Amino acid sequence: MEKRALDIQAAGAWLRTAKAVLVFTGAGISAESGIPTFRGDEGVWDNFPTRGFSTWPGLLLSIISRPQSVADFLARFIEPIANAEPNCAHRAIFLLQQQSNAVIVTQNVDGLQQLAGSLNVTELHGSLFITRSFSISSRKQISRTEMRELVKGLKRVSEDKLGVRGFVRAICPLWGLNGLMPHWPDVILFGQRLPRQAWNSAFSAAKHCDCMLVVGTSGVVFPASLLPKIARSNGAKIIGIGPEKPNCDLWLAGNAVEILPTLVSTAFGLAEGH
Ligand code: NAD
Numbered sequence: 001m002e003k004r005a006l007d008i009q010a011a012g013a014w015l016r017t018a019k020a021v022l023v024f025t026g027a028g029i030s031a032e033s034g035i036p037t038f039r040g041d042e043g044v045w046d047n048f049p050t051r052g053f054s055t056w057p058g059l060l061l062s063i064i065s066r067p068q069s070v071a072d073f074l075a076r077f078i079e080p081i082a083n084a085e086p087n088c089a090h091r092a093i094f095l096l097q098q099q100s101n102a103v104i105v106t107q108n109v110d111g112l113q114q115l116a117g118s119l120n121v122t123e124l125h126g127s128l129f130i131t132r133s134f135s136i137s138s139r140k141q142i143s144r145t146e147m148r149e150l151v152k153g154l155k156r157v158s159e160d161k162l163g164v165r166g167f168v169r170a171i172c173p174l175w176g177l178n179g180l181m182p183h184w185p186d187v188i189l190f191g192q193r194l195p196r197q198a199w200n201s202a203f204s205a206a207k208h209c210d211c212m213l214v215v216g217t218s219g220v221v222f223p224a225s226l227l228p229k230i231a232r233s234n235g236a237k238i239i240g241i242g243p244e245k246p247n248c249d250l251w252l253a254g255n256a257v258e259i260l261p262t263l264v265s266t267a268f269g270l271a272e273g274h
Contacts, residue, residue, distance in 0.1 A: 004252075008259070011239045011250050012267035018211035018237075021102035023093055024227055028216020028242050030110050032257045033084040039218045054190045067167035071157035074171070078154070081110045081128055082147035089215070090116035092260035096213075099268045103205040107217060107224050109187050122201045124194055124224050130186040131174060139186065146173055194223065206230040214248060215241045216256050 015021060027037040053059060053073050062070045094117040096102050104121045106113055109128040113121045129147070132139045142150075153170030156162065168176060175184045188194055202224075206212070212231040219225045228238050228247060240248030241259050252259045264270070 007250060007252055008263055008266050011252060011263055014211045014237050014239065014250075015096070015100060015213070015263070015267040018100065018209070020205075020209040020211075021096070021100045022205045022209035022212045022227075022231060022236075023096065023102050023104045023215065024206075024212060024217070024224075025093070025104070025106045025108060025113065025215045026217025026219075026221075026224075027108060029089050029093075029106075029256045030084065030087070030108055030112055031216065032087045032089065032255065033080075033110075033112060035080045035084050035110055037216075037218075039220070056189055056192075059189075063164060063167055067164050068158040068161060071154040071162075071167055071170065075151050075154040075158070078128065078147060079151045082144050082151055084110060084112060086112045086116035087257050089256035089260040090118075092264040093215075094118045095270070096264045096267070099264070099270075102213075103201075103209070105202040105205060105227065107221060122198050122205075124188075124198050124202055126185070126187040126195065128185055128187055131183045132186040133181055133183045138181070138183070140183070142173060150174055199223070202227055203230065206236075207234050209236050211239070212236050213239050213241065214246050215260070217242070217246070218244065219246050 027035065031037055053062060053070070059070060090112050093102075093104065093113060097104060097118055104113060104118055106121055106123055107125050109123065109125055111127055111129050129142050129144070130139050131142060150170065150173050154167075157166050157170050160166070162170075176182070206227040207230055209231055212228060214228050217224075219228070232238055232247070232249075237250070238246075238248040240246035240251045241254075241256055241263075243254060245251050245253070252263065
């Protein structure tokens with residue numbers, strides 16, 4: 001039997017016999033749904049420097065000095081997410097959750113794991129489809145259709161060379177004022193603390209799991225990158241999936257959509273595409 005098949009069997013046996021499985025995902029799992037990753041070939045940061053676009057103060061300053069660039073950046077980031085559908089890697093994780101009661105922690109803000117059917121997904125970096133204000137009760141859901149409309153508005157800002165006012169009008173459903181009450185997208189940018197409850201759940205899951213599946217993450221975003229280390233130092237076996245080798249016990253190199261369905265069906269004796 002070739003090495004890949006042997007590795008998948010070994011990883012499948014770990015998943016099947018584990019008492020507590022933690023699945024930890026990053027942007028790579030959604031790449032085949034058409035959402036570009038941040039790092040790797042043609043990553044977002046190659047076109048837009050992190051200083052001006054990845055922190056709230058940086059973004060605010062950029063809106064004042066170059067609203068069309070910010071509109072262009074946001075349209076390019078949001079459009080693929082607003083149009084994306086879950087892929088078979090998300091569906092395989094949903095199946096894994098059903099079979100093993102796995103805990104799912106994601107760094108993604110695209111909501112695709114939930115669209116694939118998963119409940120109880122811990123979103124460490126928030127969600128693009130929720131806006132928030134100062135109180136928890138003011139959280140609101142934005143639909144994918146509303147998000148697509150918003151993208152059209154953002155594109156008009158750069159196409160028609162509109163200024164700050166045009167930008168503010170276009171972004172308003174996601175970020176702005178309702179009367180005097182501000183609202184903003186519930187996503188974590190660089191330099192911000194993670195939501196306490198999400199971090200506590202993720203930390204506890206990492207501490208108590210005995211098998212962790214790490215899918216499609218470069219492992220450079222802190223403190224999320226600590227989770228595999230916490231799991232490993234508590235004796236969990238780590239299975240890494242992606243083209244780049246993460247720090248793990250068993251690396252299944254390649255594309256998540258090719259590996260995950262086979263892995264989950266091998267682990268639980270299901271027909272592939274189940
Ligand atoms: P990253 O961009 O830093 O790294 C992506 C990783 O996925 C890389 O290691 C890459 O080799 C791997 N990859 C690429 N294609 C893959 C595939 N088909 N199958 C498996 N792996 C693949 O992403 P990150 O580590 O998640 O950190 C980036 C941050 O940016 C996160 O905080 C996340 O919130 C945010 N982000 C989210 C989305 C999204 O919600 N879909 C997209 C881009 C960035």
